[in-house]
Amino acid sequence: MLKGKVEGVEAGAVMANVKIKIEAPDIITAIITKDSVQDLDIKVGDAVVAIIKSTEVMVGKE
Amino acid sequence: MLKGKVEGVEAGAVMANVKIKIEAPDIITAIITKDSVQDLDIKVGDAVVAIIKSTEVMVGKE
Amino acid sequence: MLKGKVEGVEAGAVMANVKIKIEAPDIITAIITKDSVQDLDIKVGDAVVAIIKSTEVMVGKE
Amino acid sequence: MLKGKVEGVEAGAVMANVKIKIEAPDIITAIITKDSVQDLDIKVGDAVVAIIKSTEVMVGKE
Amino acid sequence: MLKGKVEGVEAGAVMANVKIKIEAPDIITAIITKDSVQDLDIKVGDAVVAIIKSTEVMVGKE
Amino acid sequence: MLKGKVEGVEAGAVMANVKIKIEAPDIITAIITKDSVQDLDIKVGDAVVAIIKSTEVMVGKE
Numbered sequence: 313m314l315k316g317k318v319e320g321v322e323a324g325a326v327m328a329n330v331k332i333k334i335e336a337p338d339i340i341t342a343i344i345t346k347d348s349v350q351d352l353d354i355k356v357g358d359a360v361v362a363i364i365k366s367t368e369v370m371v372g373k374e
Numbered sequence: 375m376l377k378g379k380v381e382g383v384e385a386g387a388v389m390a391n392v393k394i395k396i397e398a399p400d401i402i403t404a405i406i407t408k409d410s411v412q413d414l415d416i417k418v419g420d421a422v423v424a425i426i427k428s429t430e431v432m433v434g435k436e
Numbered sequence: 437m438l439k440g441k442v443e444g445v446e447a448g449a450v451m452a453n454v455k456i457k458i459e460a461p462d463i464i465t466a467i468i469t470k471d472s473v474q475d476l477d478i479k480v481g482d483a484v485v486a487i488i489k490s491t492e493v494m495v496g497k498e
Numbered sequence: 499m500l501k502g503k504v505e506g507v508e509a510g511a512v513m514a515n516v517k518i519k520i521e522a523p524d525i526i527t528a529i530i531t532k533d534s535v536q537d538l539d540i541k542v543g544d545a546v547v548a549i550i551k552s553t554e555v556m557v558g559k560e
Numbered sequence: 561m562l563k564g565k566v567e568g569v570e571a572g573a574v575m576a577n578v579k580i581k582i583e584a585p586d587i588i589t590a591i592i593t594k595d596s597v598q599d600l601d602i603k604v605g606d607a608v609v610a611i612i613k614s615t616e617v618m619v620g621k622e
Numbered sequence: 623m624l625k626g627k628v629e630g631v632e633a634g635a636v637m638a639n640v641k642i643k644i645e646a647p648d649i650i651t652a653i654i655t656k657d658s659v660q661d662l663d664i665k666v667g668d669a670v671v672a673i674i675k676s677t678e679v680m681v682g683k684e
Contacts, residue, residue: 437547437549437550438520438526438548438550440526440545440547441543441544441546442540442542442543442544442546443542444542445541447532447535449532450532451529451531452532453528454528454529454535455527455528456526456546457524457525458500458524458525458526459523461519461520461521462520463505463517463518463519463520464500464518464550464555465516466515466516466517466518466557467513467514467552467553467555468513468555468556469512469513470509470510470512470514473514476557478507478557480504480506480507481503482504482559483501483503483560484501484502484503484516484557484558484559485501485557485558485559486499486502486518486555486556486557487556488499488550488554488556489554490526490529491529492550493527493528493529493530493548494528494530494549495534495538495540495547495548496549497538497544497545497546498547
């Protein structure tokens with residue numbers, strides 16, 4: 313759960329595109345295969361990118 | 375795509391849990407239903423949370 | 437796989453929103469992290485909610 | 499969001515399998531392609547199945 | 561990651577449908593429950609189908 | 623739905639990794655944002671890659 317601020321909303325007939333600016337540092341958990349960890353040689357301290365398809369992101373208000 | 379640093383890696387037999395610290399501010403796009411935008415009354419400037427299941431997050435190195 | 441009846445269909449240019457009424461009791465399996473089970477203290481008999489993003493739901497006819 | 503009761507919990511090293519019994523009737527929304535609606539000829543009143551991969555289901559307590 | 565060629569693009573207001581022809585043989589990895597492997601009796605050499613919801617597919621150019 | 627043959631199965635306590643060899647040419651549909659189509663300039667005939675997280679792939683037998 314990443315806190316942010318809405319930067320843009322664009323609605324179509326069924327779906328809408330919401331752009332959210334994440335400001336505060338936060339921890340995200342990724343569950344990937346053990347094979348990927350080995351293939352990419354992922355270790356503590358590595359610089360990585362978290363890739364998330366926009367259709368997978370839910371939006372809530374607290 | 376959010377840039378971060380690996381804070382922890384914990385592997386099982388098949389899957390692994392990778393914790394990533396997101397440091398820099400970044401924009402994330404959420405594709406949700408038009409109905410949700412209306413139900414939650416999402417507008418530019420609103421404080422929101424982006425909710426992402428950990429199994430949906432991919433990890434890459436650049 | 438949950439059996440249901442279509443309550444509404446609303447199509448846009450590319451996507452469509454299908455509302456399905458689930459009537460019969462059924463079992464759903466959730467695969468979550470061991471950490472979440474511990475953080476939420478999930479035990480047999482607990483009342484919980486299963487949260488599913490609408491974009492993740494496929495529809496079939498038997 | 500479907501309300502239910504935990505029927506089983508089985509944890510591995512990283513992931514856990516949680517079986518949830520959904521009891522009350524409820525509405526679930528599926529976002530599918532307009533093409534699928536046409537191919538399957540989905541109309542109000544049709545008997546359908548909602549297919550959800552177990553890794554997509556999140557669990558919460560209220 | 562499956563290599564292919566774009567066969568069709570159809571855009572709406574927010575989303576787009578991209579049809580990709582996969583030509584070369586390739587390996588795809590599926591992470592499913594151990595229970596499903598047992599229920600379906602999945603063994604090396606079996607003919608199977610990989611089922612992927614279209615909203616889960618990302619598209620890239622190399 | 624891509625037809626293939628199981629090349630490997632590796633089970634842990636909860637999850638299993640199933641490797642599937644896709645042999646026949648096939649069409650896969652990707653639902654992405656209109657923005658991505660424009661940013662990547664996706665047109666009919668383009669060589670692209672379909673990227674699918676392994677946790678999103680379901681396996682069936684016909």
